[in-house]
Amino acid sequence: MSPAPAPSGARQSGGRRVAVIGGGIIGLACAWRLAERGHTVTVFDPDVAGGATHAAAGMLAPASEAVFGQDDLLLTGLAAVREWPRFAADLTLAEGELIELRPHATLLVALDADDEVALVRHARHLERRSCQVEKLTSRSARRLEPALSPRVRAAVRLDEPAVDPRVVARALARSVVASGGAVLPLEVEPDVRDGRASGVRARPAPGVHAGTARGAGAADAGDTHEADVVVVAAGWASALVAALPHKVPVRPLKGQVLRLGAPPGVLAHTVRATVRGREVYVVPRPGGEVVVGATSEDVGADTSVTAGAVHDLLHDAIEVVPELAEATLLETTARLRPATPDNLPLVGPTCVEGLVLASGHGRDGVLLAPLTADAVLAHVEGRLPPRSTDPLAARRLCHKEHA
Template sequence: MVNDVKRVAVVGGGVIGLSVAWALAEAGFRVVLVDPDPGHGASWVAGGMLAPVTESWPGEDDVLALGAASLDLWPAFAERLRQRGGDPGLSTHGTLALALDSADVGTLNVLADYLRGQGRAVERLTGRELRALEPALGPRVRSGLNVPGDLAVDNRSLLIALRSACESAGVEFFPAAATGVRPGAVDLGSSTVDCEVAVIAAGAWSRTLHPALESVTRPVKGEILRLRARPGALPVPVRTIRAHVESRPVYLVPRADGELVLGATQYEAGYDTEVTVGGVRDLLADAEQVLPGIAEYALTECAAGLRAGSRDNLPLVGWLEPGVLAATGHHRNGLLLAPGTAASVVAMLRDGAAPEPAADPARFR
């Protein structure tokens, strides 16, 4: 049992760090969150999909299981957050997974067969049936899957609400960049933050804070665009759209205010956060095949973020050594896994629970 822990330092103020800090504070811990700019970083430029089913693929059973378990927590998590910090913009309209050519249809068939083998119901739809659901879909869309259980959230509303909830729960914010984490302290270069336990939740920068993370996590660059429907243009779709266009994945996530988030490229490019011309060109060209009407939209933002990838696409949530706990490596699924990760950290600190085996950092030792 480790319920004698009094002060916890959470390093990182993205969706994982804020969720963990809020959950720990509500569980009775004294919490300090160390981050120079909490509520931004990769979480600020995320798409907002909560889609473990349509993100799944054969051979990644553990990824699907972790994602589905955390998705089950999301409705209650969002409602509690709405009461404590603000509306996170949870959308329950579901997701459509689409295919445009014969190779893309084959990819979709593999996914559908895999999901059936996992006991998950999938609804196959023709292009005509899909356009009946979302009239703005283009004529090249040949077939798809309707996945009503895969949700979405407004990532920026979520981050604002989480920060407000943390402040209401008594989380202390320390606006500084950590240079290292060790038992009993978070190093800030010329000073330290003392604590009984430190939680490393710094996303792609976690690998720079502890030697156990250096070789098992890495930054993965992703570019996103934000579009807005102009007067006279077709409205944004109701559902989240995931598609394959000539084998390239593209997603379009609607916002309640008429905005559309478009992504995502994926590069192994170190800590480069510049948006490339080629990335913008490819995203717009592919998205226009799916929703031709976006040619009339305004392009309001281009941005790039750095996800924290791991060797096996599973997160690292567990002990690195006594007094140091990791909550990182969530790759594309940081928003999805935030409630589950926060609950796991609380259980480990309050109840002495063991880490989830699939996420335990010890698997790499």
């Protein structure tokens, strides 16, 4: 395997060699912040941004998604939303492509009496945690968002924006390289010797045997790339590669999502609702694309798109925004979220020296990417990570192991 290219800019003294396994939004965000700071960074991924990042709607939505009993996630998520404007501005400056936080706000809407009760309860839960909540009547909601169904009985407006994760990931990958890092199309695993991660080792590509001729970037299984720190950011597959003495509790949680083509401006807000007990969201992009999502299925590593899911998502979205019946169906996608049992990501050093985890971001990987990158950067540099990431500490696994 060829070594990472020599750094292009001036390196800070004490810069470290970092190998990042996985080029989804988490691995790329970590790699960019590290490369910017002068560390020598190589990202390894045979399918950059092709995992959950490819499916994600990009909502930065800790309050919409708040669940009773999960205050740690809510508080970390609120801190993450505050990070996003700076992260987007820095990335725009670094890359030249505008990273927009649009739409700026979200409407949670209720279609029937039961929904309304649940919506009021949700709003009260958020208010008790000092979240800004604007309660709207049916009429004021439809004045803000004329495309809403006349059946909407009540709504809540939250200052929760969205980004386009595909645009962000593309900009991050380019910025890693522009900052002197490298992105290599290789499947790898940590190389752990004497209880310490000393780099990564290439895995054989499926169907490829040693000695077979391959294209640029290919490597023989067992080829190694040395590093001082290995960051495991392989999404749901992190459990398969982490090389820890115990199993990393990250599992795949399937999400199916649609992309529709609608006239630009059909919606000014992200709209979220529950239709016959099923959650649905509709996220408009500036160019007219509308993302409709998403299922949440605990069915293992299955990425098939099913007729039933497409039917339900279209039905529920049109129930809330009837005009979407005229939209064109552009894309159906299924990908796997990296879920953990306590719904909190695993970020930071592990029981193996030099091995840092950045995984298990579940439904919130886009939201938490900037904060995760700040935490990983701090760990690599031997500084304390942001306090808001304390609940995510990967070392909680070690404590459980030794309890």
